[in-house]
Amino acid sequence: MDKNSNHDKKIAILIDADNVSDKYIKYIIDEISNHGTPTYKRIYGDWTKPQLASWKNVLLNYSISPIQQYSYTTGKNATDAALIIDAMDILYSNNVDGFCIVSSDSDFTRLASRLREAGMYVLGMGEKKTPTPFISACEKFKYLEVLASSPSAMETTGNIKEENSNSSKSGIIKKTALVMVIENIINEISDEDGWAFLGEVGSVLNKRYPDFDTRNYGYSKLTPLVSSLKHFEIRSRKTNNPSVSLKYVRNRKQQ
DSSP: OOHHHHTTOEEEEEEEGGGOOGGGHHHHHHHHTTTOEEEEEEEEEOTTSGGGGGGHHHHHHTTOEEEEOOOOSTTOOHHHHHHHHHHHHHHHHTOOSEEEEEOSOGGGHHHHHHHHHTTOEEEEEEOTTOOHHHHHHSSEEEEHHHHHHSHHHHHHHHHHHHHHHHOSSTTOOOHHHHHHHHHHHHHHHOOTTSOEEHHHHHHHHHHHOTTOOGGGGTOSSHHHHHHHTSSEEEEEEEOSSTTOEEEEEEEOOOO
């Protein structure tokens, strides 16, 4: 499968609330947008427990469905069982191309292996304490601390919050923050020479910010908007069809 088709994968996100902090959710969603399109977004836990209360606003903001699972007996993790059962139901529905399992728990090792046996793409995410067997069972694994502490994540999150607080229209980030977002996306998906297909940049941008629209900035298309930002180089590449060319973009080297 080529690089561009990776971003067309339909991915089910299954989160173990008992083993993941709500502070990581933005980084989780942003990272998944580099691998495919989120379809199912579910999180599992006993929502009667006060320690999960901090998830409430996060679930609303990111449209994640909470699945209630009571702890019937002490010492038994009912949340794990519910997540595993749902994963298998989703697998047999044939509606997805892959799964993202977010947990630091080794109990999902066999699930990850089983999903890969069925031909599914399996992306794992968890903290650095995650046991090696679960990491090895996934096709790819991302450490949440690394995603959250990367300079691009910290700078982008901070600037978007600042810009939004000053914006007259909530949800529309100003151009200064937009530049950072696009720069980071290019860094993540570009080839060795730093060039990224502009259409793919736009696709990832829309996945991360569903309300993004070039018309918010006075442009009908993405190419003139990106050109106006002055931070990027744009190049056309010919295709087999003489009347069709593809636009590629890379970050302009700072003098």
